[in-house]
Amino acid sequence: MKKNIAIIMGGYSSEYKISLKSGNVVYNNLNADKYNAYRIHIFKNKWVYVDENDNEFPVDKNDFSITVKGRKVIFDCVFNAIHGSPGEDGYMQAYFKLWGLPQTSCNMYQAALTYNKRDLLATLKPYGIKTAENYYLNLGDAINEDAIISKVSLPCFVKANKAGSSFGITKVYKKEDLKAAIEESFKEDNEIIIEQFLDGVEVSVGVISYKGKITVLPITEIVSENDFFDYAAKYEGKSQEITPARISEDDANKVRTQAKKIYEVLGMTGFSRSEFIFKNGEPHLLEMNTVPGLTKESILPQQAAAAGISIQDLFSNAIEEAMKN
Structure with missing residues (x-):
């Protein structure tokens, strides 16, 4: 009997449009012989099932079910395609x-930890994971520009602590631009992280649980046409994403080792995609995504393809792993 799969998409953050794209890619590529796929839009003002004619049916939050034409649908698994909150x-x-309902992403604790860049880096530091120098600010804190520059130097990156897809991030070259960048980040989150600029090769590496085994996917080198890997570079073709990365086998082994170690240390399940920049021959972690993009422009599906894993197999495996766990 085919399993009923709820593909949740949308969300409450600035990333909702990208999430809708990812969710529809999942919807269009699930194996129809194995699964009944349902698009579930999650927004602050509504949770609804959207059918093939764009008709909407409310989700019963009491048991996460839907009723369509008098028939109640209970789901066997949830495919999580929501980037950002929730x-x-x-x-x-x-x-x-x-509810005891299997879902394809990591567990609650790992999701909360990895979504908080500051907490993630602090948790991994005792395990020898290298990161850029950083400075933290909360909304309402006094802004001491000299102290910030003394800690992280210029140029630096000002980032919203809990945001993705490069929303709320600015590269700052001059002291007089620092406050404006901080204000921009505070539009996305009430916590920010200011990081030292690392001038080196940037790479991204996916790690997934594939057929019961932690699997490191081929590494992608990111070459942005813009000043950094911003929204346009990620989603509007303003970058080269080269898989496999043009790095030495020694460097590749370092990145693979670090990415797998992070996945294991955190007790991860499901998808992950970690970003690193090389400094003095060593990979430095920037961040980790646990619901990475699944659009045609996204990196993880490209890496899976390079590993010989079709997009249909990638999605089917995620569901089977979730239901097994």
Whole structure:
């Protein structure tokens, strides 16, 4: 009997449009012989099932079911395609855990931890994971520009602590531009992280649980046409994403080792994609995504393809692993 799969997409953050694209890629590539796929839009003002004619049916939050034409549908598994809140920060994971409903991303704690860049880096530091020098600010804190520059130097990156897809991030070259960049980041989050600029090769590496085994996917080198790997570079073709990366086998082994170590240390399940920059021959972690993009422009599906894993197999495996766990 075919399994009923709820593909959740949308969300409450600035990434909702990208999430809708990812969710529809999943919807269009699930194996129809094995699964009945349902698009579930999650927004602050509504949770609805959207059918092939764009008709909407409300989701019963009491048991995460839908009723269509008098027939109640109970789901066997949830495919999480929500980037940002509430799909990547632990809220949906906790909700589904309460119902005992399998879902394809990591568990609640891991989602909340990895979504918080500051907490993630602090947690991994004792395990020897290298990172850029950084400085933290919360909304309302006094802004001491000299102290910030003394810690991280210029240029530096000002980032929203809990945001993705390069929303709320600015590269700052001059002291007089620092406050404006901080204000921009505070539009996305009430916590920010200011990081030292690392001038080196940037790479991205996916790690997944594939057929019961932690699998490191081929490494992607990122070459942005813009000043950094910003929104346009990620989603509007303003970058080269070269898989496999043009790095030495020694450097590749370092990145693979670090990415797998992070996945294991955190007790991860499902998808992950970690970003690194090389400094003095060593990979430095920037961040980790636990619901990475699944659009045609996204990196993880490209890496899976390079590993000989079709997009249909990638999605089917995620569901089977979730239901097995």
